[in-house]
Amino acid sequence: MRAAAKLTGLTALAGGSFLVGTQVSNDWSPLNRLQSATAVAPAPMPPMPTAVPVGGKEIIGPSRASQIMVHGFPGFDNLRTFEDFVLSYDRRTKTAHWVCEHLTPDRLEYDPSVDRAKCAFRSDESMHAYFRSDNTDYKGSGYDRGHLAAAGNHRRTQNAVDQTFLLSNMSPQVGKGFNRDKWNDLEKHVRKQTKKCVNLYVITGPLYLAKKEGDGNLYVKYKVIGKNQVAVPTHFFKSLLIERRPGEFEVENYLMPNEVIPDSVPISSFLVPQEMIERSGGFLLFEKLDKKKLKLVNGKAGGWW
């Protein structure tokens, strides 16, 4: 029983109250840990581009990028369309706003000729020099160069996995206890779900969330690292749109703090309403999806969209 296992793990960790059957309520739930920012009314999105060049080459017919973005663009700021993922870049923080991936069971098939060890972290020269990070920013910072679009999701070609190592696809992440552990668990969950569906779309990105300080006011505060002052996000989100059967969709929205998370905490502790990510991120996720086709949200029928 999933709920029972979750309850045991959490009470062992936190000893706190837990509401089964409603929404997640425990010490690690972002719902309890965060002071949400003031509501801002969303503006309608401009229409989606119909043809986007992939890898610098014009493609006849539907491009890979338009497949990846078929459920809508969260935004259009400094877009980059790579071979197997699409990224929007934030010049102020020197990391992405979001990245979007489209995964299918056959795209995850193991190809031994594609080797992560051949990849190198490198600056994204397509960004203006003022706004790009480099490896020295991360060196000695104490933070990992954490992938947003995970390398393990793009093993179809060497070029595709190479492109995930561009620093535009990295954010400073706590290494041990986060990137190499709980966040990695979430990435593995995505691949596991991919094997049990027809299409999976995943949007991932950093967030900078307000926190109450000693004077009782809310502040957005984040560290910056290196000479380029790369922002260290306070949180990361990952939103999954799972096409379980053709035309039948499920959504899972995760929000994790960029800090050491004990192994005992299940990833389900980090499920949040999608609106929470959208309000703080300043964008809408999977906006073009017909909500009538949505069967499950965060594991439950009947909404919590």
Next chain:
DNA sequence: TTTACTGT
């Protein structure tokens, strides 16, 4: 397995 660092 996948995630990545520091020290050599």
